Amino acid sequence: MAKGMLVDYEWCSGCHSCEVACSTELSHAHFPKDHCGVKVHEEGLYQIGEERWTDIFMPIFTDLCDTCAMRRAAGEELPTCVKHCQAHVLKFGELEDLARDLAAKPKQVLYAL
Numbered sequence: 001m002a003k004g005m006l007v008d009y010e011w012c013s014g015c016h017s018c019e020v021a022c023s024t025e026l027s028h029a030h031f032p033k034d035h036c037g038v039k040v041h042e043e044g045l046y047q048i049g050e051e052r053w054t055d056i057f058m059p060i061f062t063d064l065c066d067t068c069a070m071r072r073a074a075g076e077e078l079p080t081c082v083k084h085c086q087a088h089v090l091k092f093g094e095l096e097d098l099a100r101d102l103a104a105k106p107k108q109v110l111y112a113l
């Protein structure tokens with residue numbers, strides 16, 4: 001079955017821990033320097049109303065993402081980016097299951113990996 005990554009970007013803090021975890025994973029040693037399977041982009045900060053500001057962080061999964069295949073084959077349940085996201089905004093699993101979760105809440109994106 002196809003795998004996916006559900007991102008609840010409403011609560012992404014922009015801490016970049018997912019990038020660090022991905023790039024330091026042993027099986028990713030062949031990745032080019034400063035590249036990894038996820039990159040966190042920022043939109044903002046700017047004012048959108050008298051007393052409202054917007055600042056959105058969005059983790060984007062790149063072509064280097066291999067869903068931590070070697071790590072999972074070795075028995076680890078979660079990809080390392082998911083395990084190290086302290087805000088718990090990354091959810092990895094079957095694409096069909098995640099599609100149902102996507103419908104349950106706004107400000108989420110679903111990647112098919």
Ligand code: SF4
Pocket residue numbers: 021022023025036037038061064065066067068079080081082
């Ligand atoms: S699933 Fe694994 S390979 Fe993909 S971005 Fe996360 S840590 Fe990197």
Ligand code: SF4
Pocket residue numbers: 011012013014015016017018019040057059084085086087088089090
């Ligand atoms: S997805 Fe998680 S680990 Fe990555 S920047 Fe957002 S809060 Fe941090």
